[in-house]
Amino acid sequence: MAPRTIARVTSRALPVLAASALLAGCGSSSGGKTVALVAYSTPQAAYAALIPAFQATAAGKGISFTQSYGASGDQSRAVLAGQPANVVNFSLTSDMTKLVSPGIVSPSWDAGPTHGFVTNSVVVFIVRKGNPKHITNWDDLVQPGVKVITPNPLSSGSARWNIMAAYGAQLHEGKTPSQADAYLAALLKNTVAQPTSARDALQTFLSGEGDVLLDYESEAIPDEKKGDAISYVIPASTILIQNPIAVVTRGGTNPNAQAFVNYLLSPAGQTIWAQQGYRPVIPSLVNPKVFPTPADLFTIASLGGWTAVTKEFFGTPNGVVTKIEQGQGVSAG
Amino acid sequence: MLGRGALALYLSVLVLLPLAALAAHSLDGGLSAFWQSVTTPEGIAALEFTLVVSVIVVIVNVVFGTLIAWVLVRDDFPGRGVVNSLIDLPFALPTIVVSVVLLALYGKGSPVGIDIALTRSAVGVALLFVTLPFVVRSVQPVLIELDRSMEEAAASLGASPATIVRRVVLPSLAPAIISGAALSFARALGEFGSVLLFAGALPFKTEVSSIYVYNQIENDNLSGAAAVSVVLLAIALLVLAALNVLSRNRSRHVL
DSSP states (O other), rough: HHHHHHHHHHHHHHHHHHHHHHTTTTSSSSTEEEEEEEETTTTTTHHHHHHHHHSSSTTTTTEEEEEEEHHHHHHHHHHHTOOOOOOOOOSSSHHHHHHTTSSBOOOOTSSSSSTTEEEEEEEEEEETOOOOOOSHHHHHHSTTTTTOOOOOOOTTTTHHHHHHHHHHHHTTTTHHHHHHHHHHHHHHHHHOOOOHHHHHHHHHHTTOOOOEEEEEEHHHHHHHHHHEEEEEEOOSSEEEEEEEEEEEESSSHHHHHHHHHHHHSOOOOHHHHHHHOOOSSSSOOTTTTOOOOOEEOOOSSTTHHHHHHHHHHOOOOOOHHHHHHHTTTOOOO | OOOHHOOOOHHIIIIIIIHHHHHHTTTTHHHHHHHHTTOOOOHHHHHHHHHHHHHHHHHHHHHHHHHHHHHHHHHHOOTHHHHHHHHHHHHOHHHHHHHHHHHHHHHHTOTTTTTOSHHHHHHHHHHHHHHHHHHHHHHHHHHHHHHHHHHHHHHHHHHOHHHIIIIHHHHHHHHHHHHHHHHHHHHHHHHHHHHHHHOOOOOOOOOHHHHHHHHHHTOHHHHHHEEEEHHHHHHHHHHHHHHHHHHHHHHHHHO
16 A cells, blocks of 8 residues: 555544554455455354355355454444455445445445345344333333443444334324434433443343343344343334445455345345344245234334434434433423 | 664654544544533543542552552462462453453342442442552562661661551652552553443443543544543643652652
8 A cells, every 4th residue: 555545544534443444454355256245243143154155056156255343333434444345234324325425335236126225123122031021112111210221322323223213113103303302312311331332232231231122133033042031022113124235346346246245135145134033125035923013113214314314313413312412401392 | 873763763653643643633623623522511421430430440559559569579378479470361351351251240140249230330340450460560570679678677776567668668669659550540541341341331420431432433523532532641641740750759759
């Protein structure tokens, strides 16, 4: 890398981010038989099953992978700062759209039949086995004495899904937007921990802290299977989590990366996703016994889409949630 | 000359340049944005808590670190070598592992019946764990080199053991204790991993400044994160400089 490039990167991101990107930059780039996958943290276990399955197909024969997992926002920023990637998979669409204008991802990344999404899930309540506190709906979470755990909504993509699920559910119950804002304040007031990521939040909950953890269904299913002493409740009103994937076009598209994404979206790939706890994006593959459809399931698009929602709720310094978190309360109106 | 040049280059690349970049970044949005970033109620609460808990941790470290060093140097007991090598282990353990272990041990379902997880005490305990070696390791070599004939002379002149410790031993150890205290304070200010899971990072309660900064970075508020870091650095610099002056005065007084 020319010194000029280094200077440019350093001036954009914090030095530490630039340094990590440079270190990562020593790896391979596009082309060839190696596919660099950069993804958010939760699907790591799923990819451990999906990659060997892909390599066992004709299209995947002889293709090797480098894998990087981390917080969705971190991963997006790392790719932006120069980390080599052929396939990117994020929690939030806003982390993907960030990569469109610098030319890292094609503007038509969401043109496919699944609109760019590779997996679906829903926000659920993870509770202690047998649900001793009888937590079944959103109102139960703001009762006095109920200890809620969610990752910090300013740092975690997962927490943003939680917050928007809560907000949307309030609107669907007939509350006004400002009543829904007040609900968010009450909900965050009942939190006893706000770890920085979904993984940390789960770890905290499994250690015995808290009565209810807001999380992805795709995390709850494998944990319940693993034998942890938890159950989960799908609230009647909740949000459809949609996780975007794209092939990176910066430096030329790696055809093997496209083949991998095609596989992930194929019925074979989607079946494995389902086994790992994710709702398939092919409707015919969704088994209603495992993945019952909540009575009132809404999408982020119905709340304005991530770009608008990020600004309105999580923006600095005036986002609704930013203000609640920073102790500046809920603005009137 | 060559040595000085090498030193300047080394320090510039490793320390000065990154700090300068950080300081420059903190002003990306202008002075008013800087001010706004460092004066949010959440940020101030985190900073106050970080400072208070760091000071408490330093005080405990000074007392127990000195005691541990004393016992390790002056007492001969079976297993002394083992205890001595245990002291440095907190440095070797990844801090996030510290958090997981403490959470399992001193959280709900604690096998020893202590539950302090997600409380402010949890932050203190985690910080004590990761800063344990500083005072011990600064005091130990000085104590080993300490001329015992001074203590013997004091005793022969009729000084009680308490007086000997207060008037003879502690003054000689003071510079080492202060430098150990300074290191643990600086480390406590910036600690992240060990407090993360164990204390729960709840804003206004157990959120320390480093976690607040991390949340700002994750929320794409890089200049705000840099601004808060600059304030932390300034405080660390002030405290380190003050302790340095104090330590120099002490050594002059003793020698």
